[in-house]
Amino acid sequence: MTDYKTILFEQMLKDFAENEVKPLAQEIDEEERFPAETVAKMAKLGLFGIIIPRQYGGAGAGYREYIFAVEEISKHCGTTGVVLSAHTSLCAAPILEFGTEEQKQKYLPDLATGRKLGGFGLTEPNAGTDAGNQQTTAVELEDCYLLNGSKIFITNGGEAATYVVIAVTGKGPKGPEMSAFIVEKGWEGFTFGKHEKKMGIRGSATCELIFENVRVPKENLLGKRGEGFKIAMKTLDGGRIGIAAQALGIAEGALDTTVAYVKSRKQFGRPLSAFQNTQFQLADMATKTAAARALVYIAADAKQNKLPTLSVNAAQAKLFASETAMEVTTKAVQLHGGYGYTREYPVERMMRDAKITEIYEGTSEVQRMVISGALLKK
Amino acid sequence: MKIIVCIKQVPNTTEIKIDPVTNTLKRDGVPSIINPDDKTAIEAALRLKETNGATVTVISMGPPQAEKALREALAMGADEAFLITDRAFGGSDTLATSTIIAGAIEKLGADLVLCGRQAIDGDTAQVGPQIAEHLGIPQITYAADLSCEGNCIRVKRQFEDRYQILEADMPCLVTVLATMEKPRYMNVWDIVAQDEKEIGKITFADLTLDPARIGLNGSPTKVKSTATKQFDKTIETLELDPAEAAKTIVAALQKRHLL
Numbered sequence: 109m110t111d112y113k114t115i116l117f118e119q120m121l122k123d124f125a126e127n128e129v130k131p132l133a134q135e136i137d138e139e140e141r142f143p144a145e146t147v148a149k150m151a152k153l154g155l156f157g158i159i160i161p162r163q164y165g166g167a168g169a170g171y172r173e174y175i176f177a178v179e180e181i182s183k184h185c186g187t188t189g190v191v192l193s194a195h196t197s198l199c200a201a202p203i204l205e206f207g208t209e210e211q212k213q214k215y216l217p218d219l220a221t222g223r224k225l226g227g228f229g230l231t232e233p234n235a236g237t238d239a240g241n242q243q244t245t246a247v248e249l250e251d252c253y254l255l256n257g258s259k260i261f262i263t264n265g266g267e268a269a270t271y272v273v274i275a276v277t278g279k280g281p282k283g284p285e286m287s288a289f290i291v292e293k294g295w296e297g298f299t300f301g302k303h304e305k306k307m308g309i310r311g312s313a314t315c316e317l318i319f320e321n322v323r324v325p326k327e328n329l330l331g332k333r334g335e336g337f338k339i340a341m342k343t344l345d346g347g348r349i350g351i352a353a354q355a356l357g358i359a360e361g362a363l364d365t366t367v368a369y370v371k372s373r374k375q376f377g378r379p380l381s382a383f384q385n386t387q388f389q390l391a392d393m394a395t396k397t398a399a400a401r402a403l404v405y406i407a408a409d410a411k412q413n414k415l416p417t418l419s420v421n422a423a424q425a426k427l428f429a430s431e432t433a434m435e436v437t438t439k440a441v442q443l444h445g446g447y448g449y450t451r452e453y454p455v456e457r458m459m460r461d462a463k464i465t466e467i468y469e470g471t472s473e474v475q476r477m478v479i480s481g482a483l484l485k486k
Numbered sequence: 487m488k489i490i491v492c493i494k495q496v497p498n499t500t501e502i503k504i505d506p507v508t509n510t511l512k513r514d515g516v517p518s519i520i521n522p523d524d525k526t527a528i529e530a531a532l533r534l535k536e537t538n539g540a541t542v543t544v545i546s547m548g549p550p551q552a553e554k555a556l557r558e559a560l561a562m563g564a565d566e567a568f569l570i571t572d573r574a575f576g577g578s579d580t581l582a583t584s585t586i587i588a589g590a591i592e593k594l595g596a597d598l599v600l601c602g603r604q605a606i607d608g609d610t611a612q613v614g615p616q617i618a619e620h621l622g623i624p625q626i627t628y629a630a631d632l633s634c635e636g637n638c639i640r641v642k643r644q645f646e647d648r649y650q651i652l653e654a655d656m657p658c659l660v661t662v663l664a665t666m667e668k669p670r671y672m673n674v675w676d677i678v679a680q681d682e683k684e685i686g687k688i689t690f691a692d693l694t695l696d697p698a699r700i701g702l703n704g705s706p707t708k709v710k711s712t713a714t715k716q717f718d719k720t721i722e723t724l725e726l727d728p729a730e731a732a733k734t735i736v737a738a739l740q741k742r743h744l745l
Contacts, residue, residue, distance in 0.1 A: 112557045113681045120561070120672040154674030167674035 117173055121180040124153065133185035136311030137457050142267055143188050143311050150188075151222025156195055160204060164216035171412040175353040175404060182357025183364070186461030187311035189357055193350030194263040195219070199226025202272050202343045203290065206331040215270055215290060227268035228347075229259035229291075229317050230340050237474055240337065242286055246275035246324065253277070253289065253329070255322040258301065261468070265315025266300040269293045272343070273317070274336045286336030290328045297322040308460035345422045347469045349407045352425035355433035355465035356404050359397045362433075362440035362458045366390065369444055369453075380443065389443060393436045400429040420482045427475035430465035437462040487540040487634070487656070489531045490596040491564070492587060492617070493524035495548055495555040496607040520555045522664040523602025529669040530632050530662055531600050532563050538634050541565045543594060545688075547575060547587055553685050560680035561672035568594070568686040575690065577702035580608075584616030586700055589693040591621060598639060599659040603628060614661035624654040627661045 128149055136143045150156060158174040160166025174196055182189030200219045203211060218224040235241040244257025255275055262271075271291045278285040291298060301316030331339050367390065370380035380386045407425035410418045437459035441448040448455045466472045498519045520528070531542045544559040546552045547570040556567035570590050578586065591599060599621075601614035611627075618625035630649060631642035639658055643650040644665075690700075698704060726734060739745040 110554075112554065113677060115554065116558060116561045116672055116677045116680070117674070119558070120674075120677065124671050152673070153671055158674055162675075162678075167678045169674060169678050173674070 113169075114173075117169070118176065118180075120153070121177055124149075125180045125184050129181050129188050130184035133187070134451070134454065134457065136185070136187055138451070140305065140310045142313050143185070143191070144267075146185075146188055147191060147222070147225070147267075150192065154220075155192060156200075156222035156225070157220025159196060160200055160216050160220040164204075164212055164220055165218075166216065166220035171349070171408040172405065175349060175408040178350055178353040179357040179360070179401075179404070182354040183361035185311075186354060186358050186458070186464075187309045189354040190263055190309055190312050190351070191225070191267075193347070193354055194228065195226040195268070197347040197350040198228030198263070198343055199268070199270055199272050201346050202228075202288065202330065202339055205342070206288070206335070206339055207290075208327075210327065211290060211330065219270060224269035225264050225267055227262055227264040227271045227317075228343065229262055229271050229273040230344075231259060231261050232257070233260055237471060239340065240283060240286075242274060242276050242284060244273070244275040244319065246277050246287060246289060248277065248326075248333075252323040252325050253287075255289065255291070255297075255319040255324050257319055259317040260302075261304065262315055262317050263312060263468075265313050265317060266303070267313045271317065272330060272339075273319075274340050277333055277336070280334060285334045286340070287333045288330040288336045288339040289324050290330050291319075291322065291324060295322055295324075306464070308457070308462070308464050310460075344469055345419050346411055348422040348426040348475070349404065349411055351465055351469045352400075352404045352407065352422070352429040355426070355429040355462065356397070356400050358458050358462050358465070359393075359400060359429070359433040359436040362437045362455055362462075363390070363393050363397055365454055365458075366393070366440040366443050373445075373447075386443060389439055393439055396432045397436060400425075400432040403428050420479055423470070423475040423478035426465075426470065427472050427479070430462070431472060433462035433465050434459075487534070487538060487597045488595060489534060489540050489542050489598045489600060490591055490594060491524070491527050491531045491542065491544045491559070492591075492599065492601045492614070493528065493544055493546045493555055493559060494521045494602070494605045494607075495519070495546060495552040496521045496605050499606055518551065518554065520558060521602050521605045521607075523604060523662060525602075525669040526664045526666050527600040527602050527662040528559050528562055528564060529667045530629075530660075531598075532670065533667065534598075534632070534634055535563075540598075543568065543596070545570060545587070545590055545594070547571070547578075547583060547590075556685050557680050558672060560683055561677040562670055563673070563676050566683070566686070568688050570688045572690040574697065574701050577705060578700060579705035579707035580610050580612040580616060581706060582700045582704035584613045584620055585704065586693070586695065587613065588617045588620035589695050590688050591617065593688070593693060597656040598634075599623075599657070601659065601661045603661045603663050611661070614659060618659040621657070621659070624658040625660070626652050626654055626658065629660045629662045630666050632660060632662070632666065 154167050155177055157166030158169045162168040178189050178193050203215050219226050232243055246253040246255045273289050273291045274286055276284040277287040297320040299318045301318050304314040370386050373380045403425040407421040410421040440455040441459050444453055444455050447453050495518045497516045534540050535542050542564045544564045544567045546556055560567055575586055604611035615625055626641045628644045629641045630644035633640050637656050638653050640653045643652050
């Protein structure tokens with residue numbers, strides 16, 4: 109039987125990315141501007157609710173479809189890709205996975221339709237890779253939790269209306285006890301600080317969240333008290349697949365752009381594509397990209413089917429896809445020569461965008477720790 | 487209001503390649519699309535659904551592969567879709583095709599029939615008007631804008647240098663220009679939902695048709711021969727200053743009676 113769902117989904121995304129995402133990519137990078145108009149169009153097409161079940165207003169499709177959407181959009185614009193990834197993997201997914209029925213009914217419909225964007229607050233000035241070293245606190249009072257502290261480098265920060273935030277709620281047997289909360293923009297004491305100026309994904313909003321005596325209702329505790337670290341780690345497993353898909357898309361975009369360029373650019377009376385060095389470089393770029401795609405799809409399926417290998421699959425996908433994105437975009441700039449170094453051509457932007465995929469949602473070093481840790485635990 | 491939109495699946499001409507040996511169109515591997523004017527007709531129907539309330543039914547006559555075009559229409563938001571398909575329909579020209587489609591519309595029932603102006607593969611612009619004639623309902627062609635008030639359809643009918651505003655009571659048929667609206671993208675909700683919908687099949691047995699008026703027998707149009715355009719590929723390169731170049735180009739165009 110023909111899989112029309114997949115065929116139509118891919119056709120829609122290719123059309124949309126080519127006609128709506130690509131034309132804005134350079135501009136939002138130059139102006140360091142959040143792509144609000146594209147986000148509104150994505151919302152109308154249901155792209156923010158791909159994995160959210162229909163009873164909560166989503167489309168009820170799977171992780172493959174979601175991952176494909178991030179990949180296809182990131183082919184043309186890494187910034188727009190990460191807006192979708194952070195919203196879906198880091199906010200909608202944990203509410204879907206760990207939320208109560210009331211929380212799902214309250215928050216998922218607006219996230220599914222894109223009426224509200226989602227964000228996630230884990231990283232702090234002194235809690236990056238060492239995510240356990242949280243300083244943000246949530247003190248339990250009679251009627252609420254009192255949230256104090258700040259989170260930095262928050263993707264969709266300021267643009268998002270719904271945040272999943274991790275904070276210390278007490279002392280546990282092995283260190284601080286952490287819990288997860290759903291926090292809404294607009295609550296008293298919740299403000300936004302510094303907007304980061306970045307090397308790449310410059311249109312993505314990356315902002316500090318500041319909490320000063322924010323009263324979080326008790327019903328907004330996500331999961332059980334003390335489950336915060338576990339929720340954060342599980343959320344990042346999913347998030348890493350999103351970033352891996354973003355990296356994959358960036359690599360594919362750079363490859364496509366380079367193939368077109370080397371066919372038209374002539375030196376020594378021949379197109380660059382006629383030189384064996386070019387051919388071999390392209391072959392390596394395409395092969396690594398294909399391998400990255402396979403790992404990303406394996407991880408998406410592991411997430412979809414809740415496989416116990418998910419952490420390792422996600423870490424391997426992110427490690428390989430992000431390093432491939434860096435390598436492919438660097439080669440793309442080299443094959444473009446001097447033009448590749450100018451902002452007239454998109455490959456320098458792709459190279460700058462690729463770099464972050466080796467860093468956020470767990471650096472490449474963290475991915476290696478996850479992968480080797482699982483190997484040596486046996 | 488019940489709207490039926492007639493669509494045709496056509497090869498994507500922007501991706502067509504010519505076989506250098508046989509000089510014919512390479513159809514293998516050329517993706518099929520919804521004919522652009524027809525896709526805008528779907529958009530027009532969906533907008534009427536949003537503004538006035540309607541059910542939108544999309545129909546297509548063609549081989550089983552045309553199911554993809556119908557499913558795309560469902561993924562844009564159409565309510566239901568039917569494929570008109572039968573071996574007996576093979577070889578139909580525009581007259582036989584419109585006879586069959588009119589039969590299907592009669593069976594399904596419609597207040598408003600929307601067609602694209604013409605298909606990019608045949609370019610006849612005949613099927614829409616012929617359907618209206620078979621059904622005995624008013625028709626308005628070349629619609630650049632379309633609205634509905636009560637039982638009345640109001641159309642801006644586009645000419646090269648002017649337009650008319652025309653009104654017709656329903657039931658009626660309108661043929662739509664691709665320039666009317668940019669068709670919407672498919673959306674994720676309807677892409678998933680179409681998976682659970684059946685595409686209805688309408689065959690010869692479902693319709694009351696005279697076998698002499700359909701298929702090859704019912705097609706008065708006989709194609710005597712087809713030919714592929716030949717391109718003269720001789721290129722002459724001249725290095726001239728702008729004034730001299732302009733004169734040379736004008737002279738060359740005049741020589742070929744193009745000016």
